[in-house]
Amino acid sequence: MNNLHIAFIGAGNMAASLIGGLLAKGMPATHIHASEPSAERRDQLERDLGIHTHTDNAAACADADVVLLAVKPQIMREVCLALAPALKPGQLVISIAAGINCASLQQWLGHLPVVRCMPNTPALLQQGISGLYAAAQVSEIQRQQAAAILDAVGSSVWVPQEQLLDAVTAVSGSGPAYFFLLIEAMTEAGVRLGLDADTATELARQTALGAAQMACQSDVDVATLRARVTSPQGTTDAAIRSFEADGFRPMVERALQAAADRSAGLARELGGG
Ligand SMILES: NC(=O)c1ccc[n+]([C@@H]2O[C@H](COP(=O)([O-])OP(=O)(O)OC[C@H]3O[C@@H](n4cnc5c(N)ncnc54)[C@H](OP(=O)(O)O)[C@@H]3O)[C@@H](O)[C@H]2O)c1
Known part of the structure; x- marks a missing residue:
């Protein structure tokens, strides 16, 4: 996992927890890019964690194996539509946004392999648990990569049908x-x-x-x-x-x-x- 390059789109609370967890697991800070509108937050991430930060979402994804969408659900459509032309076929997209399904993500992003996750707040203490669902296009290696990323802040379970993420949300998300x-x-x-x-x-x-x-x-x-x-x-x-x-x-x-x-x-x- 530590040779992966990951781009975080949105670097708020949940992304910062994941970045902290990945660094604690030994991922080099130079492998992590994050795009974030707040200059203060970008400075803090660069200073405290040593990762690369960007104002432009597309620039953050340029060399990424995995693009992790960590913006609020309400702006996901607009963010994905703007990002779609910059994404490449081999890139895995992971979304942690509540309530945005794979069909919508793939419609906006252009049918890339997508893993949807539902983490929970104890991830802030690396004590979280996430439910994960992989769309059909996701390879076995990409499934392992997605689980390894989410496991950096706790543990994870896979669900075999996407609608079971509603049950995961009800049990562990909330x-x-x-x-x-x-x-x-x-x-x-x-x-x-x-x-x-x-x-x-x-x-x-x-x-x-x-x-x-x-x-x-x-x-x-x-x-x-x-x-x-x-x-x-x-x-x-x-x-x-x-x-x-x-x-x-x-x-x-x-x-x-x-x-x-x-x-x-x-x-x-x-x-x-
Ligand atoms: N927190 C949880 O416990 C939890 C649990 C499960 C799932 N999630 C999901 O995780 C996602 C992030 O939640 P969060 O709590 O980390 O929210 P958050 O702290 O508000 O983080 C979102 C970040 O995205 C940034 N952003 C806004 N517009 C952007 C754009 N166009 N491009 C790139 N970045 C942009 C925001 O910057 P500004 O603040 O400057 O706007 C903010 O820093 C949500 O989709 C949520 O559903 C969260």
Whole structure:
């Protein structure tokens, strides 16, 4: 992977995380180009990370094996249409934009091999997870290159059908906010039970971190982990019964369905043309 040349179109938060991850994995800074309208941000990237920066998207792509589109979905069409004449047949295009499907990207860019990704915000700490989908034109080597790039900020999974990226968006793309909401609600409940806000916040945050680490590192599934800490008639049992009686699982299912529906809706609003 470290001999690849990558061009980032848009160098905001997510691109900067990916660039940081790639450099940490040993990719030479001279192999990374980024185009970005903000002079301040270009200076910062050159100074702090040593990569090449550009004002012109086409110039950034001139020697790239991989072109990674990291602009907001709302401007993707205009950016792709302007970039299309500068792209070459062998270049792999990776898009991390929410809700822009492969058909739209290929319509705007001219049927290049396209990989669509849905990363999530823990990528900022190199703890992300991305769902990836490859259009038919993408070779096995290009699939490996795409996964290696996204794995620089965490890990990745492939989905076999593009519409499953709506499910990925619902589970992991939007997922960090669900955990933030649970931490918020646990903190507020702790305060109502008499704890001061700082103590309740610390207890809720560290519990989330510890539970997530146990879930990731244990050799048993989360249902077994939960059963192990739920003695019959005990305190955890009382809370879990209360959650279940209040319809916790159907509530989560409805919330994720709403996120997936919104993801599919965004694709209809932003795609085509
Ligand atoms: N952040 C996330 O957690 C996350 C998760 C999954 C997917 N994504 C996707 O990642 C993409 C980037 O998100 P982000 O959070 O990194 O956004 P961001 O911080 O706003 O980054 C976008 C960058 O693109 C620049 N830009 C604007 N117009 C441009 C143009 N014509 N050519 C080149 N660059 C241009 C922006 O510069 P200015 O600020 O100067 O306009 C900005 O620096 C989005 O499509 C989003 O859907 C993000």
